[in-house]
Amino acid sequence: MAIATRSAFGALVNEDAVHRRLYTDSNIFAEEMRRIFGRTWVFIGHESEVPNPGDFKTGDLAGQPTIMVRHANGEIHVLFNRCRHRGAMVCAHATGNASYFQCPYHAWVYKTNGDLALVPNVELFGSDFQLADWGLVHVPRVDSYGGFVFASLSPEGISLDEHLGRAKHYIDVMVGRAPFGAIQATQALRYEYPGNWKFQIENMSDNYHATYVHASAFGVRADMGQNGAAHVFGNAPNNQEQARIERSFGHGHGVLDYQGTRLLVTEPDRYPAYFAALRERRGEARARELARTDLHVMIYPNLILHTNYNHYRVIRPLAVDHTEINTYPCRLVGAPDEVNEALVAASALHVSPAGRVQVDDLEAFSRVQRGLAVEAAEWVLFKMRGVDEHVNEYGELECRFLSEMIPRGYYREWLRLMSQE
Ligand code: FES
Ligand SMILES: [Fe+2]
Structure with a gap:
């Protein structure tokens, strides 16, 4: 298949050979994170890694830190590990069990479904500040098959079913x-x-x-x-x-x-x-x-x-x-x-x-x-x-x-x- 015309990347991939830059060029790596890991379905974890309510596993998706966590009702959420206040990672452990995630910086507290539960000095944030608006952000798409949980940073695209x-x-x-x-x-x-x-x-x-x-x-x-x-x-x-x-x-x-x-x-x-x-x-x-x-x-x-x-x-x-x-x-x-x-x-x-x-x-x-x-x-x-x-x-x-x-x-x-x- 001659593909040199398809894109700038086409010059780097032939049917039976790829260019060394795919392995050595940090700009290409950054583009891979954006276009591959930042777009397609990426494996996050298996449900059996978080068998009990509160069990979590941190990781990342295209370099962006995430938490996979089982909520009290048994549902699994994949959340961005990023405090909505000033941006600190709320959880630094690889795995564990938590009732809540408390940000280490100013102690905002999130539930295991991502909802914001508590803000110290909340009265100083203004009368229009609603906790409900500032939960941890959910990864746009999450789905699983056979217990294998995948996520996609792209809000649109083919289903996991179709991808697999x-x-x-x-x-x-x-x-x-x-x-x-x-x-x-x-x-x-x-x-x-x-x-x-x-x-x-x-x-x-x-x-x-x-x-x-x-x-x-x-x-x-x-x-x-x-x-x-x-x-x-x-x-x-x-x-x-x-x-x-x-x-x-x-x-x-x-x-x-x-x-x-x-x-x-x-x-x-x-x-x-x-x-x-x-x-x-x-x-x-x-x-x-x-x-x-x-x-x-x-x-x-x-x-x-x-x-x-x-x-x-x-x-x-x-x-x-x-x-x-x-x-x-x-x-x-x-x-x-x-x-x-x-x-x-x-x-x-x-x-x-x-x-x-x-x-x-x-x-x-x-x-x-x-x-x-x-x-x-x-x-x-x-x-x-x-x-x-x-x-x-x-x-x-x-x-x-x-x-x-x-x-x-x-x-x-x-x-x-x-x-x-
Ligand atoms: S950065 Fe998380 S509470 Fe301030
Ligand atoms: Fe081997």
Whole structure:
């Protein structure tokens, strides 16, 4: 697709390569915050992170601080974390439980639905000053699917339903692996890397690197044998890669489907009580399919689902060369404790700051960032073509491993969003 005429950004994105400036130019980063994170649906948090009234989580949307909070009536609100008086952030904790948010500066007090409840010396603010006019501002649009809460800074635009499209099917699969049909997030595993935010979403759809970057980690797995702790490592021999499927679909989303080529924590015969609970509610065939599901789902721009180790990963861009990642290992609600303990352990083993796999990727990201300082080589390549690329019955572009088809989808969406005024 020749797109050089579509916008100034068009000159930076080709069908199978993008310009290094996408990763190094802080002006482009600022435009990404405005045009991508400031416009499309962005993942904020999962409802299970705030299970009880008053539970909150702070974060940001396109660099603007936010609070996701469950109100007394059970509703979840996403509010801007900005006092209506002189602008202080009213809450500086990452997570917690609060009956009210009290601004630290002059002690204005807000309810957990954002309403302004109390102003010291309110009589000095004039007779027309109404508390009802000065609540915390709500993020323009908030919606959720399968407990995953998304927000958009744009008051208008396509619905979350339309934005997610086929991604809803993969959320259903992740949630459906729980006997009771729900996941429960646990404590976040948090780390930062000195590199651009797009490296993480590229990496999760990249099965080219794993053999090389993770050679030592996979060596450890091999030493564990197939029956001991190895199942929490869950990777298969390379000769099965041809069975694996990649799919790219609307709005930049994509999925890697490992098609039963890796060992899973939830193998039907590993934890019979889990499988029995799943079978009881879903039937034998569907239960087997769900237990054997192994997906990386990339929900553009900032959410990744990993059904094998059962976590979701959230990308938080901080600067053009600085990114924070929060990974939330999840329990399968209704599954026996031993299964959930193994799933949380598997996530921690892979993607915690002291884990054995993601640390390799982080080293790669920081080297890419440093390498891209070279101006003489301008293009970053996504040329790999998978076998048998075609559009499947669900409208997804599909091929067999290995390919760089899914990132090509990211950059089509990147350009589409960046080109809109
Ligand atoms: S800035 Fe919050 S009360 Fe003054
Ligand atoms: Fe990796």
